[in-house]
């Protein structure tokens with residue numbers, strides 16, 4: 001009968017066995033398309049997704065045979081709750097096909113985009129991809145016009161081509177969410193955090209970090225005005241978005257040579273890697289060794305054979321944006337990325353390996369629990385390890401610090417902190433605003449003809465950046481960022497950037513570190529590794545405060561550890577910008593830097 005827990009558990013076993021067949025097939029078809037974008041592979045992907053959605057629907061219907069909401073066994077009840085939460089699979093077949101098609105269209109446009117008519121090119125029909133060319137131009141060029149060409153061209157070739165598909169996607173995703181009992185798709189996405197007033201909590205964390213961001217922003221603006229003297233910066237105080245070393249101004253690490261407090265003491269890890277003939281595989285071996293030295297799991301043998309770690313050179317179209325893949329059969333785990341030999345890519349490699357480590361740690365959980373404690377946890381694992389790898393102390397250990405440099409040199413340490421701030425503090429408003437925009441779109445507060453205006457309201461207000469060229473409502477700049485056409489939520493990265501410092505603080509204590517937090521390297525501490533492993537093994541079987549408590553002893557997210565980490569730099573910045581006006585107007589000035 002409906003309350004027979006023994007029979008229910010037998011059904012859960014059968015569900016898992018079936019799921020460990022259906023999901024690998026869907027993942028394999030998705031992998032094939034991601035690593036070779038063709039119409040044929042797209043059809044196979046759609047077929048496999050249809051099959052998986054039918055399995056999800058069938059399973060949902062079978063959960064109705066049990067009065068699982070009243071089960072006393074928490075674990076079984078939680079499994080039923082997750083099995084019943086089938087997302088877009090709830091849609092009738094024709095609408096499911098439509099939403100999958102809209103998503104495939106946008107992903108294909110984004111991954112195939114190329115930008116032509118480069119200033120100074122003899123052949124204007126020569127076209128360039130984001131990875132590696134446009135990314136490298138945004139990172140290295142100091143030519144205002146070249147930066148503006150890449151910035152505007154990328155948006156013309158991606159976002160501009162998506163509004164219709166995006167509107168279709170929003171409509172159907174909201175319909176699915178409604179059928180699953182949520183007010184809209186944003187409500188569904190936020191439900192994964194199982195947290196009351198989640199939006200309010202995120203706003204409070206963001207407010208707690210604003211002052212730190214304003215200091216860094218004022219300093220960067222001051223130095224960029226010197227570099228681009230004669231070019232128009234809006235009186236409203238924003239920084240033109242194409243000057244920050246990154247296509248979305250989300251990470252300012254490429255401005256290190258301009259912004260380092262002590263330029264004479266560079267942290268030029270990329271150059272050191274190139275001088276030592278680093279290969280992609282060496283970068284992965286280095287990362288894997290950090291994990292195994294903590295007592296965590298090595299990569300399975302198949303991992304290196306089956307992964308795609310470099311951009312293919314045979315001209316085929318692939319989704320270059322990095323991702324880690326769990327095939328839900330406890331055997332197949334892969335990474336797909338178009339690796340370049342740079343420090344940024346060494347960090348990204350750790351980020352992706354963090355995802356795979358989580359897969360390995362929770363692989364014996366029921367399939368529906370093979371997720372992060374919340375999505376932010378999954379994004380934080382690799383970054384926590386990278387906080388140790390990036391320290392001058394650790395770089396010295398792995399011979400990526402110049403031999404004549406002393407890792408304990410206080411000026412080098414301040415340069416290191418600036419380098420970290422240009423990635424971690426600069427990111428905060430960006431990590432926050434993408435889903436602020438999307439949640440409003442899903443709520444219906446932002447209509448299609450307001451998509452771009454609302455996007456720039458948020459970019460101008462929260463991030464303090466302005467468009468270098470005039471924007472129109474026929475543009476769709478949100479669509480120029482991978483996660484929007486790919487329908488990947490983004491608040492998870494904001495959460496990760498906060499909690500990774502809480503994890504770092506706790507693991508450093510476990511590793512017996514004394515002294516400033518930013519100098520801590522947990523390398524080889526199996527005590528720290530064991531704590532991390534114990535948390536990862538939980539998967540999503542427990543609510544995230546339990547997982548947080550397993551590492552930090554606390555049950556809440558807070559920004560105090562992040563602020564403690566950057567304290568020495570905050571003092572330096574305050575002195576550096578004492579004659580500057582901190583912050584900017586909510587609205588961007590109406591000038592467009594066409595100069």
Ligand SMILES: O=C(CCC(O)(O)[C@H](Cc1ccccc1)NC(=O)c1ccccc1)N[C@@H](Cc1ccccc1)C(=O)O
Nearest residue numbers: 250251321322323324325351352355378379383486488493
């Ligand atoms: O997008 C990424 C890294 C890709 C990923 O590892 O987060 C990837 C994104 C993705 C790709 C395809 C489908 C879905 C999500 N996420 C994963 O591969 C993943 C995440 C959770 C579980 C399993 C795999 N980072 C963000 C933010 C970031 C994070 C850390 C450093 C720099 C920047 C960005 O680049 O804007």
Ligand SMILES: [Zn+2]
Nearest residue numbers: 351355378379
């Ligand atoms: Zn990630």
